[in-house]
Amino acid sequence: MKLHRRELVKAGMSLGAGLALAGGRSLRAQTVDVAPTHFDDGTVRSLAQALAGRSYHAPPKDLPDSLAHMTFDQFSSIQFNPEKTLWGQDHLAFDVQFFPRGYLYKQQVDVFEVENGAAHPITCTADTFSSRDSSLNISAGEGFSGLRIRYALNRPDVMEECAVFLGASYFRAVAKGQNYGLSARGFAKDTGTPTGEEFPVFRAFWLEKPATGSQSLVLHALMDSPSLTGAFRFTIRPGETTLFDVQSTFFPRVDISAGGIAPLTGMYYFDANDRVHVNDWRPAAHDSEALQIWTGAGQNIYRPLTNPTDLQLSSFSDAGPYGYGLMQRKRSFHDYEDLALHYERRPSLWVEPVGNWGRGSVNLVEIPTPSEVNDNIVSFWRPQSPMKAGQSYNFTYRMYWGWDTPWPTHLARIHDTRVGAVTDHPDRVQFVLDFDGEPFRTLSDPASYHLVAQTSTGSIGAITLMPNPDINGIRAFFQLTPGEAKLCELQVQLANMQGPVSETWLYRWTP
16 A cells, blocks of 8 residues: 555545435535535434444445546646635635646545534535636536535634645644644554455535634545445644544444554654664654554554565554654754754644554555655554444544654653664664763663663674764664574664663564
């Protein structure tokens, strides 16, 4: 599975015949004369449950050839009419704009505004979109493919994007001062498996009109696929850290053993730990540098990402995790030296379960990529028990789009991971780990610490610690001798006489 960073998704489905709401009425976003229909927090859940009880039918995705076959640049050139901005003249903290259908986004997404308990369809008219390219033949009847939410995130007088829902069940967001990077999804099915991945889609959205002065926005989404349906309620609060409170319910049509809850999708091309096959002038290029997990047993795991030669699947079993996320810790321009892409401004994304999710695993999929245009990293929670057809499953969680994890730690943290050759011993691999953080504020003498290091195969030796005054921390050196092994699982912690003082560094080495 490879996802082009411009594409986000390779397939979508349109709404077709519309959605039956409470009371048996049908609403379609393109039907102008539909009367307002009652809406409450149970409406989308009822829709999803009813939809799961019927056979799946993929609606048509027909579009004029000029729209269906447009290029990315043509799609990007289509302009939304700012006069059509939802709540644009209401002086609220939020407003909403929409994306046209076309290019890879052929799916029609129905959109409704909810006000005073009534749902009103939002229509696409002849003047909603425009383009200087007359060959595109933009008309009023093609509808929407997604939406962007705007908020005065960085300046009180400027409305700008803080979140986008576009393509399958993908969405992304930023915090103050950030650029877009990794994405999230509603559900992941069969990710990284030989059977091929299924991409559920958001078929419709309901936007609750916020009260004057409210700094949160509620958005509901209906998800559908051949294997399951789902109902989502997002409460979005932009800021220094942008929060998404997510309530989700899934209704499987079939038994699902390889499902993924709260999936995160990003890109890792190279860094100092993994650039053997990369010839690039920059120090690094990635949306995220590591998977981080706070386990139910209280262990803090830091797993640097790689761009492997072959697809890699990792699973971290747990019971009731406190959270996990794809993290971007390097925050200096000089970590990347990219004037255009500014990877140092990409958000980290942390998922915090609300309530106990029970037994399962945090899964990580690392897919080989020859460039930075592919989304090649996926992480998600997989319940231990398969999801059964005809049942319902609830998962509530909070997402933190920001600069770091939302919780402080007294542990030393991994500042950097570097991997290279050992000049005099070609059969060995050199590892260099930098630790920084709270333990070194009062004591950074390497003689007070030792490294606890182990490997699943091969052997570890040549361990050395020295101070790193540049980060007020400790630099650790060690060498791996893999022997004939083609895969070594490494685990390292920094410790003193009282025990471990750092998070647990995990790493999968492959040739």
